[in-house]
Amino acid sequence: MTSASDAVSQTLHYLQRASIVLTEQERQRIEIAGFGLNDPASGLQLLTYVNSPRYCAKELVLFPRQTCPEHLHPPFDGTPGKQETFRCRWGEVYLFVDDDSLTPNDAGGEPVCRVPPGSEAWYGCTRYILLRPGEQYTIAPNTRHWFQAGEQGAVVSEFSSESRDELDIFTDPRINRLAGIISDSTALADLS
Numbered sequence: 564m565t566s567a568s569d570a571v572s573q574t575l576h577y578l579q580r581a582s583i584v585l586t587e588q589e590r591q592r593i594e595i596a597g598f599g600l601n602d603p604a605s606g607l608q609l610l611t612y613v614n615s616p617r618y619c620a621k622e623l624v625l626f627p628r629q630t631c632p633e634h635l636h637p638p639f640d641g642t643p644g645k646q647e648t649f650r651c652r653w654g655e656v657y658l659f660v661d662d663d664s665l666t667p668n669d670a671g672g673e674p675v676c677r678v679p680p681g682s683e684a685w686y687g688c689t690r691y692i693l694l695r696p697g698e699q700y701t702i703a704p705n706t707r708h709w710f711q712a713g714e715q716g717a718v719v720s721e722f723s724s725e726s727r728d729e730l731d732i733f734t735d736p737r738i739n740r741l742a743g744i745i746s747d748s749t750a751l752a753d754l755s
Contacts, residue, residue, distance in 0.1 A: 655713030
């Protein structure tokens with residue numbers, strides 16, 4: 564990606580391929596989350612439809628082999644933390660979770676996913692589930708996880724309890740969840 568407007572344009576294209584229709588207001592709210600890493604291999608694009616104390620709904624878009632870094636959603640305000648269900652809408656996503664029932668990354672001899680170079684020390688989850696369109700997985704609160712798109716990229720719908728991004732705990736200390744977020748209409752204005 565060379566610019567925010569390119570990332571937004573590509574995100575809209577992926578959502579269209581997944582047959583997800585957005586209002587103009589929703590198009591204006593697409594966020595580009597870089598986590599302060601300045602690495603296009605790490606990050607994701609997202610749209611939050613609703614986020615309230617009772618529930619949250621989002622679309623997550625990952626470009627080919629793009630990775631959302633390892634993190635967890637801790638308890639807060641008397642809650643156990645965010646519980647979330649990922650449902651793949653388009654493409655493929657490898658979801659790595661602290662869950663011993665899942666497949667080891669290197670079960671076939673070679674890893675199916677590789678973390679972004681230079682970040683290997685910050686990824687401890689080594690078991691995954693591959694989600695294809697129509698498949699889903701629910702992540703328990705306070706559980707480490709990370710995810711990476713397949714070769715085509717991926718669109719994932721997230722349904723969860725309340726999302727408090729500022730409380731997320733990333734295993735990589737270089738990450739600032741709220742750094743590098745672009746969320747304004749300027750990127751879309753650049754497209755016209």
